Structures are given as C-alpha cells and as structure tokens.
Amino acid sequence: MSRVVLDPTGERVTEKRQPLPRPSSLDGRTVALLDISKPRGDVFLDRLEQRLVEMGVRVERYRKPTFTKPAPVDLRHEIATRCELVIEALAD
C-alpha cells in the first residue's frame, strides 16, 4: 500500500494581517455599536451609547439581520468606511 495520502483539507493559503494598534484615546473617533440581534443586546448597547456620548464620542448604531449568520458584506463595508472602532454585543 502506498504511503502517500491526499490532503483532505481546503488547502487554503491564508494571509495574516496585523490588527490595527489599539487607540490610546477615543477623542474625535467614531465608534460603531453592533447589535448581532441576540435578545437584550440592545439593552447593553443603549447603556454603552449613553456612556460614550457623555464622553463626547461619536457613536453609530448597526444591527446584523440575524445572529446566526456572518454580517453581510455591505454592513461590514459600511462600518469599516464610517467608523474606527467597533463594540459588538455578542450574547444574550
């Protein structure tokens, strides 16, 4: 029997990217608050928005259509274009 086997994986070649450095301050930044549509995610994000606005930070609210699927590409693009930070409410 041959000792050569075929690779069962997708044989992906992935590109490694470094995350952007964490900003030292939120001054002048726009923060996206992303609700993934889990129950009560809005409660958490409402409170965060309140706190951030009190600090003078600009906030934009976004919502995934469903928590069970990855965010649609248009939504990801919009967030990336308009905001510099994202806070995501992950769980209920």
Next chain:
Amino acid sequence: MTGTPVLPDGVVAVVKRECETCRMTAPVWPQLVAAGLAVTVFTQDDPSFPPGVAAVHDADLAVSWHYDIETVPTLLRVEGGVEKERTVGWSREQWESLTGVEGLGADLPAFRPGCGSMSVDPDLVDELRVRFGGSVLRSRRVEIADLEDEMEALFDRGWTDGLPVVPPTEARVLRMLEGTSRAPDEVVAVVPPDLVPATVEKVAINAVMAGCRPEHLPVVLTAVEAVCTDEFNMHGVLATTMPVGPVMIVNGPIRRAIGMNSGVNVLGQGNRANLAIGRALQLVVRNVGGGRPGEVDRAAHGNPGKLSFCFAEDEEGSPWEPLAEWRGAPAGADAVTIFPGEGPRCVLDQAARTPEELCNTLAACLRSVHNPKLPLGFDAILIVGPDHARLFDEAGWSRDRLVAELDARLQLPGAEIVRGAGGIAEGVPESLRDATLPKFRPGGLLIVHAGGGAGLFSAIIGGWANGATGSQPVTREIRR
C-alpha cells in the same frame, strides 16, 4: 503518468497467453499476415505469444487501459489512428467481416467467448487507475514517513473527528470517484465557516476517510450541497452553543441499493452506509470548511450525532408518502433531507389503543422540545416507529392529519408560558399572557417512519433556531 498510446493502422488485437480462446486463435495470425494485412498484436502477459507474428508487449497495460479492453481477444480495425470497428472473443464470421479475409481458422469452432482482460483484473485495476488516471487528482500529496504509523499520522495532522480514519490513498480516492459521473474538479459547494470551495475530489477524499463505498458518494455530495445553502445555514449550525448538527434522512430506491438501514436500531450503530455517509459530511465540514470544535464550533455540549447522524426512512412499511415527497420532491425520487438536530429521545406509550390517545402522548413529549414553555422557535423531527404508526394507519390518518392533530394539541396558552409561570423563569414576555401560541410553526414538524418492527416507541429530535433567523430544513434530489 502516461498518455494515450496511438494505435497503428490496420488490424490490431489484444491477447494474453493465459486465455484459452487466445491460444486457440493463434493459427489465425499467420493467415492474416499472409493475406497482406498490417497486423499488430498486443500481448498482455507474454511477449513471445502468439507465435508467427510480431507481438508487442503491452507490459504496463497502457493500450489495454486506454482502449477499454475488457475481453481478450479483442480485435480492432484502425484507420488513421482511429478505431473503426471492434469485436470481442472469437467469432469466425465477425473476424472475417472485420478483416475482409475468408476462411479464417478453418479447424476452429465457429464461436468461442473470450476471457477477462488483465486491465480489468480486480487485483490490478486500482494500481492501473492510479497509473493512468492519477493525474486528474489535484490535491496535495502528503507522504507519510516510514517510521510514522499511518493512523497516527492522520490524527496528528488534525484531519480526524477523534476516531481513526481510512487513509485516503490515490487508489482509494480514484475508486471512490467511480461512484459518481461528476468530474473530480467540479465544485460541489462553498463550505462554511471558511467558505472554501469543495470539489468532488475533496468530498471523495473525506468520504474515503469516513469509510464510505463509492456507491455512497452521490448521497454525500448531495448532503454537502444541501448543508452549504443559505437556508440551512451551516455556519450558524456549527457556531451555535446549542447541541445541534446536520441530521440526514434519505429517501428513494437508493436507500435499498446501497444498503441503508431504516429498521432495527435505525439511529444506532452497525450499518456502514448510514454511519459512513453521515460521518463523511461532517469530515467535509471539518476538513474543507475548517469547522472544528472549540474554534467556530462553539457547542456547549454537542451530541454524539455530530460524529454521524444519517438514516433512511422505512418507506415500504410506512402508511405515508416518503418524507422527501411530502416536502416537494418528485414521487420515487432519491433525495436527502437535512435537518439541524440534537440527539434523539424516546417516546414510550404502550397503552394507547386509539390514534387520539397516542397523539396525546406524542404532543405532550413534543411540547418539551428544548423547554416546554418555548413556542415557535424550534422545529422537530418526530420518528414514528412501526408499532405506533400502525394505529394511525388503521385509523386512516394521513401524515397531514397527524400533523394537524398534533398542532391542535400543541396550542400553548400564554398564561402557562409567560416568564415566571409555573415557577420557571424561562418563557415568553408577559405581554403575551392572553395569546395562544403554537409549539411549532407551520411546516416545522417533520414526521418520518422508521425503526424496528417490535416496540411501541417513537423518537423525537429537537431542532435549532428556525426560519430566516436560523436554519430551514432542506430537501434535495440526489444526482449520480
């Protein structure tokens, strides 16, 4: 890697000494040469055979393989390198017609069948397929070191589900690909979570590893297509903290043709087709899609069916049409239905003597799916065992009637299911106290007939977040 050899013009024959018919026809060759024909005889096993003609040894069986020689002797007439005519075995009439020479083998019987060609010898065919067909395989070759144990090597590379797998050698994968007419490089689906295109070849590799036979492959390919749809949402089924995985139900004549189990111990161990097909699907998700437990698979508990959960419906003993047909597939079609399911649980009722009594028990148990106070959010499969189904059959209840009767018993009063009711915090918002909500959405209860012939039991498989939010069951016809 060997290309297709070019055949010389004239009369071309393929023979082997071991074949009695080939030996019997040996006197014919000098006759054909004497008649002035260009004669080329390829001999499979002995270059000195047949005597009296310049035989060419088809030592690597390239001619035999590429020209699909199944029987020796085979006689061809070739013009401009192209086969124009073929006859197999010995038939004086056909040999004379093909060569245009009269009086061939006057002392021989008029007809004698040939023997099997070495190129279809079961002991050789795997090696030949690799030699001549291996170039169709595009996957990376991974060499296993002499001192590595084959099974351990595959485990070490992270390619298994925790149990040993069959090493996917070229020979085994090529044999697996014989199970479908689809090209190895055809893309079957884009597999979550990494969204990697899975070719027929990649699915075949994982099917080999799972222990499938080639005739199982079309079912696996269809299952991969079905789970990789937006409706089924394999990404979510994998990523959820709930214990679900894809559950496959197979309908149609293919169930019997490939030996699937729909009877005794239908959800248990012991049937290769059921287990290997379900396992192959999961290995594709793991290896091609990159869906591994602890990574994108976040299940809090999972369930043993995430190794493999695949079974056939007992159509022959069923009072109802096949599940796939009920869900819209053509009657008699081979089809796969995929459902995001948890592990099965038993429903026991040995006392019911009317369909209404049995229906009451089934409804009471179905109500408990995930939480008896949660309506609408989850689908379920109800597997009705033959002993239970008999009651419905005798009363003439159709599948639709049973669904309707269950639905009528599963209308949940808001007062019973609001948060806090019954001392249980879980439930629907207080605002729904005066509403009545069904346990299952329309179409959310799938009824299947399966199980052993003795035992007054049924089984329930709870689902996952349903509808556009989560996952829809998907039924697909099987393509060969």
